[in-house]
Amino acid sequence: MDQANLLKDGVELTKAISQGSRRKFMRRTMSAAAAIALAELVGLPEAEAQLGSPNFKNPAEIPFRKDEKKLRAVMEMFSGKFDIPNVGNARLLRQFRGWDPKNPAPPVPTAVGPGPTLRARVGDKVEITTLNRIDDSLFAYTFDTNSKPGLSSFGCDVSGDGKLYPSADKFPNCFHGSSTGNIHFHGFHTSPDGLGDNVLVQILPDPREQHWNELFEKEVFSKPIPASWKGMPPTYQTRQKQLLTAHDAQAAAAAKKNNLPAPEALQPANDDLVKQGQWPEYLMGGFPNYFEIPEQGATNYTMPGQKYKAGQAPGTHWYHAHKHGATALHILNGMSGTFVIESSPTDANGYDTFLRKQMGWGDSYGDHEKILVFQQIDPNQNLERNVRTPRTGSQQVFVNGMLTPTIKMKPGEIQLWRFVNATVGSVGGGTGNGIICPDLFQTAGFTFRQTAQDGVQLSPNNYQNQPYLNGKLPYLPFTAPSTGNAKKGGLVVFAGNRVDVLVQAPLTKTTTPVAFKSNGNTRFFVNVTDDAVSPTQNFPGTWPTMPSFLTDLPKPGPNDQKNPGSPVRFQWEDGDGAGRNAAGQPPHFMINGKQFGETGPVIDQCMPLDGLQDWVLENDTTIFHPFHIHINPFQIIKVEAPDATGAYQTYAPETDHVWQDVIGIPPGVVVNGKTVPGRVTIRQTYPDFMGTFVLHCHILAHEDRGMMELVRIVPAAHYPHMCQGNVPPHH
Numbered sequence: 001m002d003q004a005n006l007l008k009d010g011v012e013l014t015k016a017i018s019q020g021s022r023r024k025f026m027r028r029t030m031s032a033a034a035a036i037a038l039a040e041l042v043g044l045p046e047a048e049a050q051l052g053s054p055n056f057k058n059p060a061e062i063p064f065r066k067d068e069k070k071l072r073a074v075m076e077m078f079s080g081k082f083d084i085p086n087v088g089n090a091r092l093l094r095q096f097r098g099w100d101p102k103n104p105a106p107p108v109p110t111a112v113g114p115g116p117t118l119r120a121r122v123g124d125k126v127e128i129t130t131l132n133r134i135d136d137s138l139f140a141y142t143f144d145t146n147s148k149p150g151l152s153s154f155g156c157d158v159s160g161d162g163k164l165y166p167s168a169d170k171f172p173n174c175f176h177g178s179s180t181g182n183i184h185f186h187g188f189h190t191s192p193d194g195l196g197d198n199v200l201v202q203i204l205p206d207p208r209e210q211h212w213n214e215l216f217e218k219e220v221f222s223k224p225i226p227a228s229w230k231g232m233p234p235t236y237q238t239r240q241k242q243l244l245t246a247h248d249a250q251a252a253a254a255a256k257k258n259n260l261p262a263p264e265a266l267q268p269a270n271d272d273l274v275k276q277g278q279w280p281e282y283l284m285g286g287f288p289n290y291f292e293i294p295e296q297g298a299t300n301y302t303m304p305g306q307k308y309k310a311g312q313a314p315g316t317h318w319y320h321a322h323k324h325g326a327t328a329l330h331i332l333n334g335m336s337g338t339f340v341i342e343s344s345p346t347d348a349n350g351y352d353t354f355l356r357k358q359m360g361w362g363d364s365y366g367d368h369e370k371i372l373v374f375q376q377i378d379p380n381q382n383l384e385r386n387v388r389t390p391r392t393g394s395q396q397v398f399v400n401g402m403l404t405p406t407i408k409m410k411p412g413e414i415q416l417w418r419f420v421n422a423t424v425g426s427v428g429g430g431t432g433n434g435i436i437c438p439d440l441f442q443t444a445g446f447t448f449r450q451t452a453q454d455g456v457q458l459s460p461n462n463y464q465n466q467p468y469l470n471g472k473l474p475y476l477p478f479t480a481p482s483t484g485n486a487k488k489g490g491l492v493v494f495a496g497n498r499v500d501v502l503v504q505a506p507l508t509k510t511t512t513p514v515a516f517k518s519n520g521n522t523r524f525f526v527n528v529t530d531d532a533v534s535p536t537q538n539f540p541g542t543w544p545t546m547p548s549f550l551t552d553l554p555k556p557g558p559n560d561q562k563n564p565g566s567p568v569r570f571q572w573e574d575g576d577g578a579g580r581n582a583a584g585q586p587p588h589f590m591i592n593g594k595q596f597g598e599t600g601p602v603i604d605q606c607m608p609l610d611g612l613q614d615w616v617l618e619n620d621t622t623i624f625h626p627f628h629i630h631i632n633p634f635q636i637i638k639v640e641a642p643d644a645t646g647a648y649q650t651y652a653p654e655t656d657h658v659w660q661d662v663i664g665i666p667p668g669v670v671v672n673g674k675t676v677p678g679r680v681t682i683r684q685t686y687p688d689f690m691g692t693f694v695l696h697c698h699i700l701a702h703e704d705r706g707m708m709e710l711v712r713i714v715p716a717a718h719y720p721h722m723c724q725g726n727v728p729p730h731h
Contacts, residue, residue, distance in 0.1 A: 056405040058371045061117040071120040076131040085403045091379045093333045113401025114373040115337030122344045127221040128289040133207040136179040173595045173706035178326035187317030187455040193691035195290040199322040206285030216288040243284035276726040309687040310549035314343040314351045315455030316418040316498040328700040332378045336422040349544045358540040373420045406525040409505040410533040425495030425699035437519040438490025445506040452500035456659035463543035474641045474649035494626040496662035496698035565605045567616040570625040595706030604709035606723035608716035619665040619678040626698035633661045634684035641666035646676040
């Protein structure tokens, strides 16, 4: 049976299954809510906002419980119809909502926007009941299965008659599984396994089960963090096995009834993983995220008797759903939010304690803090191929769910603005992202001082010298719309990046709201009122010393294990700089010559615990790729950006290397038919946590279509022979 007929029968099968059992039928995360734009967003004009300018407001917040030293929350993935500004008609989306369970659940929202801001402190415990209550009967599906080894031509979502998508894409590197989810805690230094930042777990939807939070409260969060699946409550283990066994049976029966092959059963796959001492991959309805925010020198909960060699950097981090095949759709639905980690209150020199004291803001930020979550919201499932279908929202950029809101400031007032780029990572505008470009931080009359990058404070020297705002990196110049041809460098916030910036308003009021523009497009306004503020308010003149675990890493020596997987090359079809395959369609996205899982389950990058390594990241394509790795941030050692002639423009500071967890790799250029790659050299170390996680391009449709690798940290004494055991099949 050919692909088109299989897809057609898959659609017919979903129609044949009753709504009550449709959820159970879908294997691993089955949805056909397909495809999101990536390459086809290049160069498309943005829609103009036509709804005026609402008053800016921060997202709703779930604060830490001060006396208990914890953040306790319920985070629910749910579905419904939502109003998208400037689009009209309520649209079917998946979103996050959350609350502290000591309070009533908030009303189900009807307006789009990010999930609630989560706030905790270094040293706190995080206790989150993660629920998947998406009603997947509201969404269309295709038959989703897996073939071993390698990639399958069956199992991808489809749009239209199948010619638009999936075309040449193969499972799992295609859009699929969009009603299954989890939570990635982006920027966290924590365990990648078990109940930590585990993006390999897949939580299938089950809106009926209502008692997960009660179970986790009594039998999980009241006890030490379990070290293995066997340490989870027997009640939970038994119920999960019952749910998945029923799921498998109903999926097989439905497939047989419709003369289709049965999907691979989930429960036996879980059983195999548990027998190997691993955590199961597939769960139904509810999962507890339970981990510590490590404080340097405290006892490491994953390694009894050991102390944390590093700590969590306090700053602006974020969370989002991270199901491979659905990350782009989830982000386009708005399934993300900010996670602010404040420094320990006992650390007098900590980032937040120091900053608030210097600015006279007291024990909390209050109105002095603005959290700006940038999103593109679009339910359209037909955006991947070379077809200009009408957009329903993705060409607009929302700030906290609002179009061009207005921030109020007083003359001379200083505020802390926390920027979170939670977009899919479109590459339009010629600056690698087009969402938050240098001109935004060059708005006339306002003064800017960057304090942190990707949730890590700048060093005292970098605070004074401002290397990003001052355009030291060579790949950031862009054409300033105000002059038409003037080149200005500056700060670009790529998809996944976060930036903390102190902003001072003009000393006199403005007659009209000032437009803050990115690449010429208004993102928000600021209205400076006539209420006077003390003229003595200034940026801090000094800056705190970096914690010891954030000082410059030493250069790896001859005894340090080199990474055989470096350079890490971001590529598409045979190094074709044009970015099109033979059929003229968007290319497949690869790292080091292959797509994720193409050669079967394999760990692509393996490092020893406490290792110190320099990696070279190379970009053989002609667009930016934001590189992101989970668990451990890295330092930027060198950026090499080729110009039109192929000559490299270089940024390579001798000291004060900035920490990041997302870095835009400069585009390559094609010179005389040969691609000269862009390059970034990063330096990283791997303390405290062992386990399996991922690195990927943070243009999320690229990740969904294969630009991702599995990463593993193993004990130094067992490197490298422990690298390839018990590899998860995919996620």
